[in-house]
Amino acid sequence: MQIHYFRPFEKLLAYMDYRPRDIEKKWRQYWVENDTYKVSNDSDKPKFYVLDMFPYPSGAGLHVGHPLGYIASDIFARYKRLCGYNVLHPMGYDAFGLPAEQYAIQTGVHPAVSTNENIARYREQLDNIGFSFDWSREVKTCDPEYYKWTQWIFLELFEHWYDNAQQKARPIKELVAHLEANGTEGLEAAQSEPISLSAKAWKEMSAKEKDSTLMNYRLAYRKTTFVNWCEELGTVLANDEVKDGVSERGGFPVERKPMLQWSLRITAYAERLLRSLDTLEWSEAMKKMQSNWIGRSEGAQVFFPIQGHNESIEIFTTRPDTIFGATFMVLAPEHDLVDELTTPEQRAEVDKYLEYVKSRSERDRMADVKEATGVFTGAYATNPLTEQLVPIWLGEYVLKDYGTGAIMAVPSDDERDHRFATKFGIEIIDVIDKSDYPDAGREDKVGKMINSGFLNGMEVKDAIEKTLQEVEKRGIGSRQVNYRLRDAIYSRQRYWGEPFPIMYDADGVAHGMDVKDLPLELPDLADFKPASGGKSPLARAEDWVYAVDGYTRETDTMPGFAGSSWYFLRYMDAGNPEAFASREAVNYWQDVDLYVGGTEHAVGHLMYSRFWHKFLFDKGLVPTDEPFRKLINQGMIQGVIESMYMQKEKVNGYNRFVCAGLVGEEPDKDFVKIPVHVDFVQDYGSNASHMDTESIKKFMDWRPEFQHAIFECGNGIYQDGTFKSKKEVDGSHLMTVSEVGKMSKRYFNVVNPDDVVERYGADCFRMYEMFLGPVEQAKPWDTKGIDGVSKFLRKFWGLFLDQEGNFHVSDAEATKDEQKILHTCIKKIREDIERFSFNTCVSGFMVATNDLQKARCNKRSILEQLVVLLAPFAPHMTEELWHKLGHEGSVHDAAFPEFEPKWLIEDSIAYPISINGKKRALAEFPADASKDDLEKAALELEDIQKWIEGKTIRKVIVVPKRMINIVVG
């Protein structure tokens, strides 16, 4: 049949031929059969390590937000591979965690079972998207073969201390040797609290005493810390789970309770963690967050002697200059000296206050600063410089774990101290005259000292230095560097985590297990509820706890960040039974070149991983001091949340839903928002979102408890299948509320990538996720726009087809214009991938495809290069085209196209010409025109003449190859 020339039918054939479902399935199988993505540790090529933050496999499965970062990193990994690198691009699962345990408590399903099911589901979903992961290196943190090494690293931390002089971790044995020889003399160690000890005293200690002394130095050690304890739930809660002093789940009272817990001495590494931030290619924001988290401050440690006691209160201040204004002291309510200090007269009031503070979460205590709370202990301390007596108060705004848990309060120069003093009528002495700085705030470090004895007349900066000298001279304190960073609490009273490889002997002395006995596997349990008295569920497994004669096992488990602090190293040599990774593997892969993940891990995971890595570096186990060279943060993909207003009170026993247009100014008073499945809502996500009569019927089928409810809108009232009209209009138009928020089961707005892939194909899904916007940015998901990308892919496919829809490319030489289209595209893709701007890559491909279609180009020399260029983005389609072009191997082993600038050289350039910065004309001038020529030519233009007529030309700015601006007055 002869087909006459008209596009539509011809195109129809072309598009019919592109069947993503068949193509994608075929090539995915081919890749598996050919080990296309298997990576060797033995290669002549330069290495490149692209890593994603591994997911926690939740029961809800992946939604379209999860793969965003994975797609970006996959594109980058594939790009690097095409550029000739040996690319490590692995994936695994952060598989220990609370949700699985919670689920187990509710349903009795063992966390291992549900976790494995979830992992299987994740794997299916991931496979569906066509990632280039080397699955032979998969890790699961809950796998004993994996957590064996988590336990091993913990033991290494346990067996080391930090030498501040050498600035590195050293074996405990060397510390013991030092103590035996010299006691604490000459010892510069990171420690919980300063102790001094003679060699003799050390030698005379009992095993138990030695153990607790060493705990003062170990990098993994035990100490008492405060936790949010919920008696009713029998467990410790995260700050997140505590709302207004009660548990979010159940509303039970929560109190701050001291507990003996394992901690990691991350503070020993504070300075190094801070300093090496400079060497990282992370966003400034991310570095700043880390640096703020570490919170280095220089100042003075000062001791305030307590009147009538032998002890002193140690404080740290960054403003020693203001010491003459220190009119009172505030201790954290948990401070060790509180009990001792409190006078009998104040006892009752102090106890009442302590009771109140117990119910306050740390978050509340930091957030509620408007209203100061506190109580007087009845005791006084001596200000060591003024020798005045100052009252000692307790206040919840001072936190036990920050600094020394005590402050000297200077109401004149500290906002919170001022609020406190004002409320309780404590004396305020102005010590800085700020009259030269009218804009300065209370806490600004400027002005001249007054009322400050020997400091009077000095500028603040000099006064700080002078006070430091004076403090040291008088022996009442010393210069000190303080960090906000706290040691990481490492114990969890949970089941689903790594068991500690620790056993206690009859004296309660902690012993690390022998490495050959690792992994210490989690015992099986039928009941995952916490054991009584704040004990971990593991305490129920008595056979396990008392398995070794004379010893009891630690029953707490490790926290979520344990397994995730080193997983990137395991990928280098997954499955190695001899070591966490072989020396050769670690030396070859070195570190992660590109790490992609969410900002929500800004301080937690990223800080802990860096700390562990530095420790392993000290041990010579890894060759680099930092694990993640470059970091890219992906934004969250949000969903549209649609809800209807339902009146809180029922009407004649029926629920009443009311149009958002009818609820008045303060809808929250009388109405609650009931989330509606977004699929039911017309025009969802817009101001016009509404439910018509059909939508309401669907809603009632979905939520049968509302089948007799009243639905009222401006048009009328709908109930039990009948619509009573208020006007002439028939049918409901009930407005819903549209918000942007988390994609979550509870809002019925989750979009499963499988559904999108099924409909449009994985290549389309991948490119659409990228096309949505910059990877780093949060953005709402909307499937509506996906047609544009789908159309693009079919158009691209169409370039390879003749008018009959047969595959046909021409071997004729490409024209200059065609080369220009190609090389414009190569340049853009190369540059944009390098700066992680994947959304603009997609538009670059669209532009090239549109241009080539217009040029009716089907030249092999052009299209073949474009196929390789597109391969990282659309791996399946390009693989099909590559083979159709006659190649044998995979397109993913081809070479990435090189950019040749010669094709983009222009003879002339279009210059915008502005008058006073406003564009008035556009004109082509030769590319090599001089500044003077450009100025002259611009002024002569007709369009410009009318603007400068009768005016003075004050200045002409010519930026060659850019623009011309004429300033007239």
Added chain:
RNA sequence: GCCCGGAUGGUGGAAUUGGUAGACACGCAGGACUUAAAAUCCUGUUCCCGUUGAGGGAGUGCGGGUUCGAUUCCCGCUCCGGGCACCA
């Protein structure tokens, strides 16, 4: 409360180093093809005034500033998102 981000047409976004604001898409409107629909192609689409295809004004959350020129830099706000140490 503290720390870190973000805000550009009806929508997602582009503008890489201070130099043509709105690339590329979605949506919408009109047209071609079709018995019709789908699909596809073409044209238009920041807003306002004006209009023959003239021309002009405003404009990147709000208010100031620096500059020949500001989405971009500085100061002050508003709103939204993330983190704040046991969610992962």
